[in-house]
Amino acid sequence: MSEVRALLERLSVDGGDETVLEYVASVVEDPDFEFGHDCEEAMDAIAPVLVDSGCLPDDAAVLQLCRSLRSLLGREEANGTSNGAAGPGPHTRSDFHALERGPVLMGELGDAAPHPSDLLSGRALIQGRYQEGEEEEFTVMRPKDVLKLRKQNERAEKVQRAAFAVHQAQALAAMKGKRVTVLRNAGGTAVRDIHLERFSVSNGGADLIDDATITLAHAHKYGLVGRNGTGKTTFLRALAEGEIKGVPANCQVLHVEQEVMGDEVSALDAVLSTDLERAELLAEEQVLLQALEEEGRVAELAGRLEAVSKRLLEIDAYGAESRAASILSGLSFTKEMMDRPTQEFSGGWRMRVALARALFVEPDLLLLDEPTNHLDLHAVLWLQDYLIRQAHLGGGGVGGWGKTVIIVSHAREFLNAVCTDIVHLHARTLTQYKGDYDIFARTFKDRVKTSQAAAAAQEEKRAHMLEFINKFRYNANRAALVQSRIKALERMTEVEVIEEDPSYVFNFPTPTDLVSPPVLGFTDVDFAYPGGPRLFRDINFGIGLESRFAIVGPNGIGKSTMLGLISGTLEPTKGFIHRNSKLRLGIFSQHHVDGLDLALTPLQYLAKCYPGHKEQEYRSHLASFGMTAELAKQTMYTLSGGQKSRVSFAKLTWTKPHMLLLDEPSNHLDLDAVEALVQGLAAFKGAVLMVSHDQHLIESTVDELWAVEDNTINVFHGTFEDYKKRLKS
Numbered sequence: 001m002s003e004v005r006a007l008l009e010r011l012s013v014d015g016g017d018e019t020v021l022e023y024v025a026s027v028v029e030d031p032d033f034e035f036g037h038d039c040e041e042a043m044d045a046i047a048p049v050l051v052d053s054g055c056l057p058d059d060a061a062v063l064q065l066c067r068s069l070r071s072l073l074g075r076e077e078a079n080g081t082s083n084g085a086a087g088p089g090p091h092t093r094s095d096f097h098a099l100e101r102g103p104v105l106m107g108e109l110g111d112a113a114p115h116p117s118d119l120l121s122g123r124a125l126i127q128g129r130y131q132e133g134e135e136e137e138f139t140v141m142r143p144k145d146v147l148k149l150r151k152q153n154e155r156a157e158k159v160q161r162a163a164f165a166v167h168q169a170q171a172l173a174a175m176k177g178k179r180v181t182v183l184r185n186a187g188g189t190a191v192r193d194i195h196l197e198r199f200s201v202s203n204g205g206a207d208l209i210d211d212a213t214i215t216l217a218h219a220h221k222y223g224l225v226g227r228n229g230t231g232k233t234t235f236l237r238a239l240a241e242g243e244i245k246g247v248p249a250n251c252q253v254l255h256v257e258q259e260v261m262g263d264e265v266s267a268l269d270a271v272l273s274t275d276l277e278r279a280e281l282l283a284e285e286q287v288l289l290q291a292l293e294e295e296g297r298v299a300e301l302a303g304r305l306e307a308v309s310k311r312l313l314e315i316d317a318y319g320a321e322s323r324a325a326s327i328l329s330g331l332s333f334t335k336e337m338m339d340r341p342t343q344e345f346s347g348g349w350r351m352r353v354a355l356a357r358a359l360f361v362e363p364d365l366l367l368l369d370e371p372t373n374h375l376d377l378h379a380v381l382w383l384q385d386y387l388i389r390q391a392h393l394g395g396g397g398v399g400g401w402g403k404t405v406i407i408v409s410h411a412r413e414f415l416n417a418v419c420t421d422i423v424h425l426h427a428r429t430l431t432q433y434k435g436d437y438d439i440f441a442r443t444f445k446d447r448v449k450t451s452q453a454a455a456a457a458q459e460e461k462r463a464h465m466l467e468f469i470n471k472f473r474y475n476a477n478r479a480a481l482v483q484s485r486i487k488a489l490e491r492m493t494e495v496e497v498i499e500e501d502p503s504y505v506f507n508f509p510t511p512t513d514l515v516s517p518p519v520l521g522f523t524d525v526d527f528a529y530p531g532g533p534r535l536f537r538d539i540n541f542g543i544g545l546e547s548r549f550a551i552v553g554p555n556g557i558g559k560s561t562m563l564g565l566i567s568g569t570l571e572p573t574k575g576f577i578h579r580n581s582k583l584r585l586g587i588f589s590q591h592h593v594d595g596l597d598l599a600l601t602p603l604q605y606l607a608k609c610y611p612g613h614k615e616q617e618y619r620s621h622l623a624s625f626g627m628t629a630e631l632a633k634q635t636m637y638t639l640s641g642g643q644k645s646r647v648s649f650a651k652l653t654w655t656k657p658h659m660l661l662l663d664e665p666s667n668h669l670d671l672d673a674v675e676a677l678v679q680g681l682a683a684f685k686g687a688v689l690m691v692s693h694d695q696h697l698i699e700s701t702v703d704e705l706w707a708v709e710d711n712t713i714n715v716f717h718g719t720f721e722d723y724k725k726r727l728k729s
Ligand SMILES: Nc1ncnc2c1ncn2[C@@H]1O[C@H](COP(=O)(O)OP(=O)(O)OP(=O)(O)O)[C@@H](O)[C@H]1O
Pocket: 100, 203, 204, 205, 206, 208, 226, 227, 228, 229, 230, 231, 232, 233, 234, 235, 634, 638, 639, 640, 641, 642, 643, 668, 670
């Protein structure tokens, strides 16, 4: 261990956090690292991460550490100004939080700014990359200043990366610490309605819900809807973490947000093991039976064995396995998959295990966060039926549902099928509506109209009164009337205007060049993953720039694989795929978030992916997918699901592709954004190929359905509704 690392460990609370200390050591040991005047720069770089991770209690402790480190590394300041008493450092934790909004960007450098992308991407002014005609837009900086700025940006990026590492470590620890258990009410009063009164929710300094009050009626199914980034997920988290008052102490709340941790336990056991009482009783039964057999202690053990067996029957312990299996099967697990260790499943499938556990546990309040995003159409239809059917059974208890559910979802059909009520998060308030999504949408529209009409009428009335007052103000005969108008005017209360959300536009740029046919064609293509079964055989088709189709098919049949073959990320095992060398593709993968560098801001990310442009270009491109200037500067791990999707859209369209390959593009997007996507795709002049189970998106954007079945792909002659019926049957 280096001396620096040892010093860090010695001065940290409880020896510090491994990841954080490694990071801090690597930062300060960098020969280019500058401590700055009285360790100012060092504080900038390491104080936030050390304090936020709990390694050091406050900035004062970090300042002392910085001074010790500087002396250890022999980087004392020449004038020796640094030996003052320890006190609060010049930089505070809020500086660090400000960094979550990105490092200093060029817009903040005023006229002295060099070409922004050169700095964003950490390159080039030094290499003399200015293009002709651009000189008038900025004053050329001295190379020394550019280097300094570049270093600042690099340092800021390092801090962002450390913050992200800490965030991930914390999320992992929280996930490990979560215990999901079937709780049985030991004679206490069953949980009925839940009243949440006067609560507020914020995240990273953003106020998301302000002084809201709602009642969750027992066994109702609530759809929680609202624009991307309004705070739905944050609200559910706060509810699950017990941060909102009003949830009774005996109310079990379960939030299905993250997949289960992968280990050697099978999917079926991962579900069954949530019933701790059952597991313990079964184990005890085994021990008792064995003792009876081996030691013959009948008189001593019979009583306990009888009690254990009675309780096992009471809790339907022997029916649990078939119940767990039927849930997993509904979520598209085959028998073989149920016995497979969870560590062998992808994130999406482990998410389904988490969902299966929650359905098995039947908590008093179940919180589902965009459940349909992880499911294939078959599983979505099953879940929909499961929640409705079980709800109608009512009453709860083993086998029944009848518990309260809040579902965050942007899937209109799903919300309509399942929800009894809608909770709308809008303008930092929560409003409850009876009925399904469509009823809510109509009612909300009416409320907006009515409130605007009432406000307009009020305004007109006010204007009339003012006119009267002004006209007769000096008329003694009308003095009483004027006085009464003034009083009435004072008494007039403001009419609350419900603002509609501003409309979105998604702008898919039109390619500036054309590609002549043949654009893309499959000739006798076969495909199998190494060691896997053959997924496609003898596939032949062509795609032009006017093609618009959705690939449909049951789960695991090969839809995403087909998109991979079309895009060239997968090679056929036999046959040939022709792709015009001029063809540019824009690919939105189902797991697009995995491709984002979450420690960066959207601006930094675009500049890294496509260097050599002005900051304003990146900004306006991000804006064309609804990313505001604020969001463009926020580190991406702090963005909501829908906000991250927008960054992916911005990235894939930067090159002005001729063909869009979209795998579940509407997942995470709010309904208005899906509408913007529909309009954007309609206006797009190029090919659109998608995999989706979003009925509205499919019906409004593609001309054909291509169904994958029996190792081949064929045009399906019928609507998506027809296809759904076929899948259900
Ligand atoms: N550090 C931060 N600084 C500023 N804003 C933040 C920070 N962290 C989170 N936020 C904001 O808080 C909000 C959290 O959104 P949340 O994920 O709860 O929204 P959501 O309604 O679930 O969105 P979606 O529909 O896209 O899933 C987002 O707008 C996000 O940008």
